[in-house]
Amino acid sequence: MKRLLVVGEDALCCALGERLFAACLPGWQLAQTSINTQGITKLVPALERYAKQAKHVQPVLCIADTDGTCAADLLAKWLPSSTHAHFLLRLAVTEAESWLMADRAGFAQVLAVPMNKLPQRPDEEADPKRLLLTLARKSKKRLIRDEVVSSSDASKPGSGYNLHLCAFARTHWNARCAAQSSPSLARAMNRLASLGATHG
């Protein structure tokens, strides 16, 4: 059985990574519980270790946000000098939230928000987290309104932010639908699929 390890800079990146893996590499197995590095500042210094893992043990898919910086610049800065073809570092433009909202129908249904308020081109959204919070604040579901958005500051995530978004990513989010409106997601899926095709 071919196996792959998913690493994410936060819980949402891990959940999305697992879904991408399931969509692009049928018949493969996750090597283990995904590694959540809890922040980009911890992920970047650890990239070399994960690249080593990809070279010697099993392919590794790392997911992080670009947070508005050019993805190519970040890759040039972050990637260890020589990386094996089995090491994939994919950056969500602008944030993992963009990929999440790219599945417009699924997002609108599960978070009970109007679909026409969701961006047509989520990759071009400057601050997707803020947009997501603005939408969640007007959700028709009380639980989403109360837990996804902070009660003291509406521009901040609430205590259930990760839980609800990860639950959506794991159960309803459709990677193929989302890839139609997010080019960065489509590229990530292509790379993952070609890894599946070349990995003997």
Add this chain to the structure above:
Amino acid sequence: MTQAVPLFSELRFEQDSVTGLWHLEANFTHWRGHGAWQREDQFSDGTLRLIGLLWALQDGDGLLLLEEPELSLNDSIVGHIPLVIDRVLRDRKKRLSARQVLISTHSEVLLAQVDAKAVLLIEPGSNGSTIRPPLEEELISMAHGLNPAEVLLPKTHPQALDQLGLFE
């Protein structure tokens, strides 16, 4: 201790003149020249735990069991626990004392610092918990970049935790 506990400067034993009981007293420096002496019942949990840890490591020769030494301690201190234990045991070895220390822990910071072969995994199951060494494939992962906090610790997480918060 002085490096780990803010303002801590000195530790001493003092006998209570009324009850005759011995007490630990620590001096914490402040704006007054002589600082403030506090007794053990006024120490923070972390200060007490650190004193206990350093004391237990240096006292006696037998097997030492430490249950979750990370509790109440700042992560930056927890990360040093494996090194502290190593150093104390290394000194003892010079005196031909082979002391074994067993630690139970949930700490990511602590597990990220220990040797993969020194870790045993306690797995809960329907007939109680079982203890096992790392599997061959886990050892291979840990020999190539990953640490025990990344490979073994997630296997102790409750499976349905992600759904817990969604109960209405």
